[in-house]
Amino acid sequence: METLEAADMTQLLMESHELSTMINQSREVSDYLSAKRQMEADVEAQRLLALFEKKKEQYEDVQRFGKYHPDYNHISKEVRELKRTIELLDSVQAFKRAEDSLDELLYQVSRTIANAVSGTIKVPSNNPFLEAQSSGCGTGGSCGCSVKKPS
Template sequence: MYATLETLQLMTDAEDIAKMIITSELAAEYRRTHKELQQDLVAQEVISRFVKMKDKYEEVQRFGKYHPDYKETRKQMSEVKRELQLNDKISAFRKAEDDIQLLLDEISWTIAQSVSPSIKVPSSNPFFATSGGCGGCSTGGTCGCRTK
């Protein structure tokens, strides 16, 4: 690819957008909650138990209800998952993570739409699937996700 003035301007603009994102309140909140999460020993212990239980749960799921520990493992997994969801530090981090992801999705969608309305932007947010284009299913709207 040859460097043209237009290409260099696009790269400069992209760097400016990245700097704005990095210095945004959402990014600062994300970094703050991440740091607090890393320093909270209770939250780290819950995360550790969840990871161990997730591995055990996946092993049990391979055999389904025929595994001897199926019911007990499902019950334990639900308990650990609930504990994970109720932890204040973890839920604050997850909210900050969702907020920054939404910002990045919105920026990606806005840039894509400014180029062409037919550009697909992968996103897990249903807003982008119903905002005038395909939600990223890669079928060009033949799946029925296109709202037009």
């Protein structure tokens, strides 16, 4: 009969600290921080983001009444247009690309750790395509899915 040993928490914490240091020294983190600084220095981006926050508050107010609020369509359209304008700014696009790249790195690290334990462990991601590639509901039951092993 095989004896299982408890995890050495001190060793695990030391190794996780080393891993986090490696991640923090990665090109992805460097690019992310640089893009974030550039976006924060972009006067137009900051002006539009502040305006978006105000419009979002108005949108949340009209949402309470939904389409029956007299300004619902107008405010909804303004929010969508402002969001699109923000998304078209170079500094915002660069930040989003850097953010996606960092998110993918963190997902891959998490996926590697999870797979070392079991291929059925779910690893959350901000990218639905990454989640769809690596997991199902896990039961293979009535939904018809089965857990997909990453290749």
